[in-house]
Amino acid sequence: MTITIALSKGRIFEETLPLLAAAGITPLEDPESSRKLILPTNRDDVRLIIVRATDVPTYVQYGAADIGVAGKDVLNEHGGEGLYQPLDLNIAKCRMMVAVRNDFDYASAVQQGARLRVATKYVRAAREHFASKGVYVDLIKLYGSMELAPLVGLSDAIVDLVSSGGTLKANNLKAVEEISHVSSRLVVNQASLKLKRSAIQPMLDAFAQAVNK
Numbered sequence: 740m741t742i743t744i745a746l747s748k749g750r751i752f753e754e755t756l757p758l759l760a761a762a763g764i765t766p767l768e769d770p771e772s773s774r775k776l777i778l779p780t781n782r783d784d785v786r787l788i789i790v791r792a793t794d795v796p797t798y799v800q801y802g803a804a805d806i807g808v809a810g811k812d813v814l815n816e817h818g819g820e821g822l823y824q825p826l827d828l829n830i831a832k833c834r835m836m837v838a839v840r841n842d843f844d845y846a847s848a849v850q851q852g853a854r855l856r857v858a859t860k861y862v863r864a865a866r867e868h869f870a871s872k873g874v875y876v877d878l879i880k881l882y883g884s885m886e887l888a889p890l891v892g893l894s895d896a897i898v899d900l901v902s903s904g905g906t907l908k909a910n911n912l913k914a915v916e917e918i919s920h921v922s923s924r925l926v927v928n929q930a931s932l933k934l935k936r937s938a939i940q941p942m943l944d945a946f947a948q949a950v951n952k
């Protein structure tokens with residue numbers, strides 16, 4: 740019985756490493772230097788697959804991976820169908836925010852009922868947020884570098900993830916509204932949990948214990 744764990748490169752991989760270690764799992768290669776997409780671990784029965792952050796829920800939903808780690812931002816856009824989400828790992832923490840150019844008066848625009856153009860990767864979260872405020876928006880779907888959109892007149896505002904605020908500042912943008920707090924969660928394929936419980940449950944327990952330390 741093999742357990743496949745889906746992770747994305749970068750911060751999620753880095754911040755998941757100590758949790759894997761707590762479950763006795765050590766990757767044998769570094770995804771930043773290896774070109775392999777399937778990484779062996781010290782355990783014969785556990786392998787890692789390296790996928791785009793936004794693809795983690797899809798691999799787990801279809802059972803191509805048994806377990807994955809994905810941000811709440813990504814899970815909310817995906818919808819979470821077929822996924823069991825037993826644990827907030829409290830890693831890759833940031834906030835989803837509305838941001839505009841430094842010289843844009845967001846409060847007045849909203850108060851005057853202006854129709855706002857909003858560029859974002861997070862179309863679902865943005866739609867829900869502005870609908871709940873009763874603000875009319877035209878959403879423009881982007882796949883990255885959202886900060887550019889207000890600078891070149893593509894949009895009035897963006898919805899993006901912010902941690903230090905350094906990227907916003909470097910691009911003459913300011914955060915004007917918080918939508919949600921984001922961290923990464925463990926996701927488990929529901930069928931895998933039933934069929935491979937003897938292998939998966941001890942991992943979940945080890946992760947939970949490591950998170951609560």
Ligand code: ATP
Nearest residue numbers: 749750791792810811812813831832833900901902
């Ligand atoms: P890709 O670059 O493959 O399109 P991505 O840009 O979404 O994917 P990352 O930037 O590594 O990939 O983000 C992965 C996850 O980490 C996000 O889904 C989010 O949950 C979290 N994250 C993103 N930005 C930050 C941040 N500034 N601080 C902390 N966590 C973040």
Ligand code: MG
Nearest residue numbers: 749792883884
């Ligand atoms: Mg990125």
